[in-house]
Every structure is written in C-alpha cells, then in structure tokens.
Amino acid sequence: KQEVTQIPAALSVPEGENLVLNCSFTDSAIYNLQWFRQDPGKGLTSLLLIQSSQREQTSGRLNASLDKSSGRSTLYIAASQPGDSATYLCAVKNDYKLSFGAGTTVTVRA
Amino acid sequence: GAGVSQSPSNKVTEKGKDVELRCDPISGHTALYWYRQSLGQGLEFLIYFQGNSAPDKSGLPSDRFSAERTGGSVSTLTIQRTQQEDSAVYLCASGNQGTGELFFGEGSRLTVL
Numbered sequence: 001k002q003e004v005t006q007i008p009a010a011l012s013v014p015e016g017e018n019l020v021l022n023c024s025f026t027d028s029a030i031y032n033l034q035w036f037r038q039d040p041g042k043g044l045t046s047l048l049l050i051q052s053s054q055r056e057q058t059s060g061r062l063n064a065s066l067d068k069s070s071g072r073s074t075l076y077i078a079a080s081q082p083g084d085s086a087t088y089l090c091a092v093k094n095d096y097k098l099s100f101g102a103g104t105t106v107t108v109r110a
Numbered sequence: 111g112a113g114v115s116q117s118p119s120n121k122v123t124e125k126g127k128d129v130e131l132r133c134d135p136i137s138g139h140t141a142l143y144w145y146r147q148s149l150g151q152g153l154e155f156l157i158y159f160q161g162n163s164a165p166d167k168s169g170l171p172s173d174r175f176s177a178e179r180t181g182g183s184v185s186t187l188t189i190q191r192t193q194q195e196d197s198a199v200y201l202c203a204s205g206n207q208g209t210g211e212l213f214f215g216e217g218s219r220l221t222v223l
Contacts, residue, residue, distance in 0.1 A: 031210055042216060043116075043201055043214040043216040044201070046211060046214075049211045051210075091212070097158065098143070098155070098212065102152045103152070
C-alpha cells in the first residue's frame, strides 16, 4: 500500500522568502505525482503534474522535482506572497489510484 | 463546462434521511473519482469510475453508500439513512486520460444533524 508523507505539517514564513515543501512516498512504481493547493472551504486546485519519466516541472514561481528512486518530491515556491497561504497536498498515482499526503499548511506573513 | 461541477455545494439534513450528491466531470474525461474529506482530515478515497463502470468501490464506508455514473458523464453519490459521522466534504475529480492529471470540483459539504 502506498504511503505518502508530507513534511512539515505547517510552515510560516515572511513575505518574499522561498518555500520548500517535501513529499515522500513508499512505493516508487508510480505513474505520476501531482501537487495541489487547497484554500479553506474549497476544492483542490492542480498546480503541477510530474510524469514518472520526468525529473521536474515548472510553472511561474513554482518548481517541483521528482526523485522516483528515493521516493521524494519537492515543491519550491519562489518569492512567497500572502496569496500563497493555503494547504499544499501531494498526490501519488499508482495505476489509477491516487494516494494523498496530509498536506502542508503554509502561512505567508505580510 | 470548463471545470468539474458539483451540486449541491452545501447540504444540511437530518439523521436518517437520504441524500444525493451530483458530479459533472470535465467533458471527455473517462475517469471519475469520489473522495471524502472530514474536518481537519486528509482525503479518503471512496470510489473510482472508468466510463460507467466502477472497478474499485473499496473505499465506500458501508452499504448505505452507493454511486453510479451514466452516459460516461454525470455521477451521483447516494447516502442512505445518513448518520452524523457522514458529515464531511465530498469531493469529485475527473481525470484526463492522456496525462493522468486529475481535476477536482469545489465539493459538496454535507452536515447531518
């Protein structure tokens, strides 16, 4: 059974600082890995999708890396802004099934 | 529509009543998932559809829960004889067959009094 862990559980940083969010998983036979953002009371918004054959993906200030062999992914958010405050979830896909981490709740202080 | 649509967005019901939650996936997405998120908890897998078939129903908590999908599109999650522990946000996601990327709706918040 795939186990997904996200560390830290919560993070508070001043505006402008870079964010580093970690995700680890136990079964490296993944199809892809997806990072989501969830605002309070809302659904999940897809941020980045990394296929198993890829090492990283970038979108604007966001960059996600994938090291399948060690079972790790890292989401980097450059020059954080208060609007980046949210919970970030990592999800790993094996075959059709997605396994989610518990998330990292980020607060960016103005 | 442009995204995954869920209705109702909020539902308050009395214990013992039946409820239906609806999901309209992104057009052309053959994969559809239901998840449940209880207050302060992670996402709990309920059921997976590929087309109109549900090859994995392993996450449905009890026989009070059922789901169907018709026309390879709209899905309905039905909870019979609701209990207070059913209170949660029910999230639907549809999947792009090519990339495997999932897109979620805004969820249906169910409160059982």
